[in-house]
Amino acid sequence: MADKEQVPDGTGPIDKVADLGRDIGEYIRQQRSNAKISLRQLSKLAGVSNPYLSQIERGMRKPSAEILQQIAKGLRISAEALYVQAGILDLPTGGPVPDAIRADADLTERQKQVLLDIYESFRRENQAGGRPEQQHEAAAETKE
Known part of the structure; x- marks a missing residue:
């Protein structure tokens, strides 16, 4: 019998990266909601375009450390918190x-x-x- 073709089960490396993107996006959205800041306001405070920030929150984009730092500044939280959430730093x-x-x-x-x-x-x-x-x-x- 030939080798079984592997069926994607959501546990491969690419899926884990996608999960990290969703996790950081959800975390940013939660922090923004807690701070009672609109997406547009955070966009201005962080110096990140509104569409790009929206894509980050929806897990469609994985932001760089520099962008996370800008977002953290806009949210008035530590950049380290975002780095940990994004998997850049260990908890x-x-x-x-x-x-x-x-x-x-x-x-x-x-x-x-x-x-x-x-x-x-x-x-x-x-x-x-x-x-x-x-x-x-x-x-x-x-x-x-």
């Missing part, structure tokens, strides 16, 4: 708390980033000097 390591912060649709990208920065600073501090409970117990023992 920062997380856990349940960072994942929950990133998933919260009620927070702006700026608010999410500030919360993540504070959370990570606490984690670094605790790793350097032990956990807060341990520090408190050690301080109580030295007073006795």
Whole structure:
């Protein structure tokens, strides 16, 4: 029997690139909607043509890093957030708390980033000097 002809199942490399285009487009549309900015307004703010921006949002075009940076500026969110969404950057390591912060649709990208920065600073501090409970117990023992 001859080799079976492979039937496209939506999992090939080209399909994955198309999915990334749709994902970033949907993400941009969601951010624009959250910011209550029209497509035309974002087009002006970002310096990207209205038809091109529309094609990005519909997943028909995959924007370059430079275009994503312009869009991020127009949306007043971090370019890194768009780069991660577009698959240009890897998602920062997380856990349940960072994942929950990133998933919260009620927070702006700026608010999410500030919360993540504070959370990570606490984690670094605790790793350097032990956990807060341990520090408190050690301080109580030295007073006795």
